[in-house]
Amino acid sequence: MKFHLETERLLLREFRITDVEGMFELDSNPKVHKYLGKKTIKTKEEAKRMIEFILKQYKENGIGRFAVIEKSSGNFIGWSGLKLNKGTKESLNGFQDFIDIGYRFIPKYWKKGYGLETAIACLEYGFKTMNLDTIYGAAEIGNIGSNKILQKIGLQFVNEFKEGNKLVNWYELKKENYGK
Template identity: 35%
Template sequence: MNTYIETPRLILRDWKEEDIPVFAGLNSNDQVMEFFLKKLSYQETLDFYNRIRKEFASRGYGLYAVEKKENHAFIGYVGLHDITFDVDFAPAVEIGWRLIPEVWNQGYATEAASACLEYAKKTLGLKELYSFTSLPNKRSERVMQKIGMVKSKEFDHPLVSPDHPLCRHVLYKISLINR
């Protein structure tokens, strides 16, 4: 198992099969998935898990499994993902996160995302990163702000129906040059 990033409280690492049950619970949790189109079934989570592993194999980066150092508990993911849908800011790499509610408001997302930014710059040589979320998701937007990202614009997500309340998204960007 590879460890990619360590912070004072967290390890960002390769995924293990033992992560899948908690990952499935995360993806089917009402609070976690409040600002997504739907919760994921167990099979959809397995498919997502396999896509994450394929992205690592092909790109050398991806969504890192996050565990707490103190007890090695898997708490979600933070990482990098290629933006593959049709928008004017793609092709690009996004930074994103999804953690279990039990660890919200403790700075874990900010800590892991900040370390991921540094890894993207120093190890991967990326020049910029994007992040986006639906407008109502203020918690995620606050993480973007805390890690130094700057609001770029609002946009309608092309994979969301225009009449859906989660269609409108906010886009943040950060330059990793001279950071």
């Protein structure tokens, strides 16, 4: 799968095995996992397996998260994109076989608007290029930044649900409401 999407400041592209250092920096950081179950990775081998899983999603599902590169520095800063959650293993809020939008960045790149910038681009790609009917999003209630991004890009709050011992907000946007 070849994927290339650009925003004013960022490049979104398919993951490569060479992104292992950046993926390790991202997912070994406890700050990044504060609202993700605090399950940081401990080794670069784990980061490599995560990338291999994403590459497998591209082949099997035609979509997956994408590496985000800062144009000005050329640095890997995290990931963003759409993902097909399928089967009971990946069910969430009673849903399975759904597309969600997500983003995750290395903390030194937080508060620069990159999450919003990539989410807008991914939403457009999902509705205009992939012709999706509905895109979902979820964010722990305490994750103010992520909730704000989902709301700013037009996803509508549907309900609150429990995931483990955490409360999570569930959002959706239907194609007919996109851009309104």
